[in-house]
Amino acid sequence: MIELEGLSKSFEGFTALADVSFTVEKGDIFGFIGPNGAGKTTTIRILSTLLDPTRGSARVDGHCVVNEWERVRRAIGYMPDYYGVYDGVSVWEYLDFFAACYGIPRAGRRRVVDGVMELTDLTGLKHRLVAELSKGMKQRLCLAKTLVHDPKVLILDEPASGLDPRARIEFRVLLKELREMGKTIFISSHILTELSDVCTKVAILERGRLVASGSIDEIVKRISPHRSVTVRVLSGEAKAVELVRSFPFVVAVELRGKELCLKCQGEADIPAVVRRLTENDVPILGVKEEQMDLEDIFMKITRGEVA
Numbered sequence: 001m002i003e004l005e006g007l008s009k010s011f012e013g014f015t016a017l018a019d020v021s022f023t024v025e026k027g028d029i030f031g032f033i034g035p036n037g038a039g040k041t042t043t044i045r046i047l048s049t050l051l052d053p054t055r056g057s058a059r060v061d062g063h064c065v066v067n068e069w070e071r072v073r074r075a076i077g078y079m080p081d082y083y084g085v086y087d088g089v090s091v092w093e094y095l096d097f098f099a100a101c102y103g104i105p106r107a108g109r110r111r112v113v114d115g116v117m118e119l120t121d122l123t124g125l126k127h128r129l130v131a132e133l134s135k136g137m138k139q140r141l142c143l144a145k146t147l148v149h150d151p152k153v154l155i156l157d158e159p160a161s162g163l164d165p166r167a168r169i170e171f172r173v174l175l176k177e178l179r180e181m182g183k184t185i186f187i188s189s190h191i192l193t194e195l196s197d198v199c200t201k202v203a204i205l206e207r208g209r210l211v212a213s214g215s216i217d218e219i220v221k222r223i224s225p226h227r228s229v230t231v232r233v234l235s236g237e238a239k240a241v242e243l244v245r246s247f248p249f250v251v252a253v254e255l256r257g258k259e260l261c262l263k264c265q266g267e268a269d270i271p272a273v274v275r276r277l278t279e280n281d282v283p284i285l286g287v288k289e290e291q292m293d294l295e296d297i298f299m300k301i302t303r304g305e306v307a
């Protein structure tokens with residue numbers, strides 16, 4: 001649905017984006033992650049046809065962002081990082097105005113506007129002046145605006161920044177709903193954990209370069225090739241250490257009190273470990289796989305510790 005190939009952008013000799021390539025499939029909620037200044041907004045402005053690339057190409061729904069920008073604009077709903085809203089109008093007037101801009105005839109507009117208000121939970125605020133809305137409400141309004149022409153792809157530039165925790169949760173629920181409606185969502189953030197539970201895939205950008213892309217699981221596997229598994233036993237820990245050592249996929253065992261901390265590589269057959277311990281009368285209280293913390297991963301990647 002979105003294809004970037006060797007995308008580069010320079011501003012008077014400064015390289016903001018260098019040779020970035022990745023693909024977003026239809027139906028993805030794709031997280032575009034990177035610290036401030038990484039080049040996220042630059043990429044998004046190119047995808048939204050507001051900026052031309054210096055080199056490389058980008059296509060949205062099969063259309064080139066440079067040569068077929070009108071078709072691209074039809075296909076996308078773009079929410080910029082800083083958006084202006086007109087304070088003197090009501091929520092309904094605001095949305096009706098944008099529906100008219102997209103050429104939706106008066107007769108069908110009411111249905112469209114009611115539909116997007118319903119979806120973004122704005123129906124109760126229909127007659128409220130935009131000036132009176134909270135930040136979270138304004139952000140929902142802005143999202144509603146990007147939906148009036150029923151775009152296939154949503155391109156959202158840091159939509160969750162500045163929202164309170166409750167608004168963030170509601171926003172994630174809304175993203176999932178939009179995905180279920182068949183939309184492809186491309187969303188940027190400088191916080192990986194903010195998006196990790198909604199995104200199907202991510203791309204991580206650092207100083208204009210792509211440092212990782214794929215599903216979060218894939219990236220985690222690549223960065224930490226070892227799985228850490230903790231087995232808690234009731235007794236017989238010394239015998240247990242000897243038993244687990246005999247598995248070729250167990251590369252290290254450390255005993256911490258009654259806990260055996262295993263480092264495993266490749267296809268680790270953890271149930272086989274449990275079986276062997278049980279067969280040898282080691283009572284097991286629990287088995288837990290340690291998840292690498294996403295912030296750690298992000299820090300590792302953006303510090304350039306990952307090849």
Ligand SMILES: Nc1ncnc2c1ncn2[C@@H]1O[C@H](COP(=O)(O)OP(=O)(O)O)[C@@H](O)[C@H]1O
Pocket residue numbers: 011014015016034035036037038039040041042043
């Ligand atoms: N119009 C511009 N002229 C010059 N430099 C720019 C311009 N737009 C962005 N940049 C620079 O490009 C880099 C990437 O910016 P941006 O894409 O806004 O990053 P992000 O959205 O990830 O924070 C920054 O160093 C920024 O200063």
Ligand SMILES: [Mg+2]
Pocket residue numbers: 040041042081157158
């Ligand atoms: Mg930005």
